[in-house]
Amino acid sequence: MRTYYHPLVQKTKIELERLDKLKHVSWDEWRKFNGVFLPIRTEPKLRRRALKFMDMLIKKLEENNHSIKFEYQRCHIEMYGQLTEINLRQKYFRKRIKDDESSYSRNTYEKSNKLEFQVGSYARKGWIDKKTKRLEDYLHRIYDYVEKDSKRWAELRKRQKIEEEKKEAQRKIEEEIVRQKVIEEAKFNKLLADAENHNTANIIRSYLKAYKAKSFTSDNLEIEYTKYLEWANKKSDEIDPLILK
Numbered sequence: 001m002r003t004y005y006h007p008l009v010q011k012t013k014i015e016l017e018r019l020d021k022l023k024h025v026s027w028d029e030w031r032k033f034n035g036v037f038l039p040i041r042t043e044p045k046l047r048r049r050a051l052k053f054m055d056m057l058i059k060k061l062e063e064n065n066h067s068i069k070f071e072y073q074r075c076h077i078e079m080y081g082q083l084t085e086i087n088l089r090q091k092y093f094r095k096r097i098k099d100d101e102s103s104y105s106r107n108t109y110e111k112s113n114k115l116e117f118q119v120g121s122y123a124r125k126g127w128i129d130k131k132t133k134r135l136e137d138y139l140h141r142i143y144d145y146v147e148k149d150s151k152r153w154a155e156l157r158k159r160q161k162i163e164e165e166k167k168e169a170q171r172k173i174e175e176e177i178v179r180q181k182v183i184e185e186a187k188f189n190k191l192l193a194d195a196e197n198h199n200t201a202n203i204i205r206s207y208l209k210a211y212k213a214k215s216f217t218s219d220n221l222e223i224e225y226t227k228y229l230e231w232a233n234k235k236s237d238e239i240d241p242l243i244l245k
Contacts, residue, residue: 008068009055012038013047020044035073041089042115050088050115053136060143074121079150082157087118091128119146194241201240208232 005013015037019025040050058068061077069078076083091114094107114129117138125145127138208229237243 005055006058013051039075039087077146080154082150082153084119084146085121091116197239201236204236
């Protein structure tokens with residue numbers, strides 16, 4: 001019976017089969033692979049199980065309005081706006097070997113026939129085949145774990161956003177208070193300057209009244225006197241804020 005995979009699973013299957021035929025897969029090719037295809041790292045003998053597991057996972061996600069999303073050259077489950085990195089690999093077990101002749105020991109890695117599914121980017125959590133339980137049996141537990149973790153992060157970020165909005169609103173209030181203080185101070189300084197200028201203008205006018213009483217001995221002096229009065233009155237009006245300009 002033919003198996004019909006999800007389109008993304010089928011696309012990954014075809015690409016993995018192409019890579020299987022290459023003698024060497026470069027780092028750049030793997031980097032491109034990671035940004036487009038499902039993260040499946042297994043030998044061909046485990047490939048069918050791995051593809052089927054991913055197919056079941058993706059279909060369960062989509063049934064619940066969630067999806068797979070590629071970001072930062074990595075594959076993620078997207079739930080409630082949160083991204084959880086995923087990885088499906090063939091499990092390798094580290095084994096420490098001691099050299100009898102040199103007495104030194106070294107690490108080596110032995111591949112197994114077990115599948116391991118991991119979530120997270122730093123503190124990863126994984127599920128692996130066991131003697132009595134296969135990875136496929138953990139599918140619902142994996143889904144529930146990612147859903148619970150995504151909800152927790154979504155709620156946390158929602159609270160953080162509310163706090164940030166409150167801080168931003170408070171910052172704007174404080175900025176407005178400072179702005180109003182600056183405006184008030186500028187208005188008051190202008191008031192003082194206007195009052196001082198008005199007072200100065202009146203002092204000039206009072207002086208000019210006394211100045212008008214001055215007598216002159218020649219026509220030339222009287223002409224200068226008239227010009228001076230015109231200039232002085234004009235200056236007093238220029239500095240007086242109550243005179244319409």
